[in-house]
Amino acid sequence: MSNAARRVLIVEDEMLIAILLEDMLSELGYEVAAIASRVDTALPLIDTLTFDLAILDVNLAGESSFPVADALARKGRPYLFATGYGREGIISEHAHRPVLVKPFSSRDLRFAIRSAFHD
């Protein structure tokens, strides 16, 4: 399957990390559909934005991104986590999703995306 048309929603509150993700994704052939930095701006995008995958930071300026993960899970949209907390920081409802532990390489990102699509 071609990556060319695959669009990614980034949910991340650290600007420089969002930029890094954007670069890594474009180098891997993905397109960034949008970047959201808070739960309340990410949630409406799930219904209005065209995207194939979401990458979620867990802690958004002190607020947990799990409500966004819940909404994605309900709609059956693929998503993965990118977090400094590691797998221990993921609540049980989402524990089976791929987790990228920060900092991560482009290779780690590629594997995590692949497994998110095959869930």
Add this chain to the structure above:
Amino acid sequence: MVGLFEELANNAPVMIWRSRLDKLCDFFNQPWLEFTGRTQEQEFGNGWTERIHPEDYERCLAIYSGAFDARESFSMEYRLQRADGEYRYLLDNGAPFTRDGEFAGYFGSCIDITERKQMEDGRLVLIAELNHRVKNMLSTVQSLAHQSCGRASTPREAEELLTGRLMALSQAHEALAEQYWHGADIGNVMRRMVALASRDTDRVRISGALATLRPGIAQSLAMAIYELFLNAMQYGALSNTTGTIDIAWTQVEHYGEPWLEIAWKEEGGPPVAPPQSRGLGMRLIRSLLPLEISGETTIDFARQGVIAHIRMPIPGGMQ
């Protein structure tokens, strides 16, 4: 002797209990009874176990019973409900005692360790948070390295770019550390960026009242301002000997709310041409800073000099 025992038991600043050969308790001192707000009769036998926290109940009885059968001393922590209904953490040390050379039961003493426990828990939370922040910081540094190496034409140039950006990040952290990470004053952040970017500080004017920025905003704004300086040094007002930069911030009313408006204005530099590629500064200012500050940004490559505006809500207004 009974008098002495009672005096000791009831005045010692610890909670004391005693149990018989059948594991049932037959004595509780005054501090214990004051803690639970119950009578000796209510606590006797297994009565005292009614006030153990349900989550600690099984473990607590297993330790007590196991140690008792083995005639070993034990030390355990559990939550016991106080008279006011609050569960408090107790450290309970129990040991067998003998009477006329024969095993006669157990004595135990408890102290309330709730505060200590809370401090320990607080420390664990802090360590987990620190670990998370360090990992985020490493990702941030990775991002700066990626941005600096990707565009530089020589390794030396990449190193200089990366070093400068790390210094900018570090200066933002210094400003935050001064206020214990609650936030940073905008003037403090600006002065630090000026000092980092330009030796010729009279060509850069900054003005504005005190305003505290929350940590995420302070860091992002510092990085964006530093990128504006980099651009000014390379192509703009600081690339010749006569150009000036004016950075001013004021409170404005926007959508009926108090907003902070930061204006960056370059003058006297060489004629400006719009950039051919989107560098880190442009990406920060145009795409990401508005997300971070929940505000608006504009950047205009006017021929006479770059003009940028950054506007963000400032709940409660400036001081």
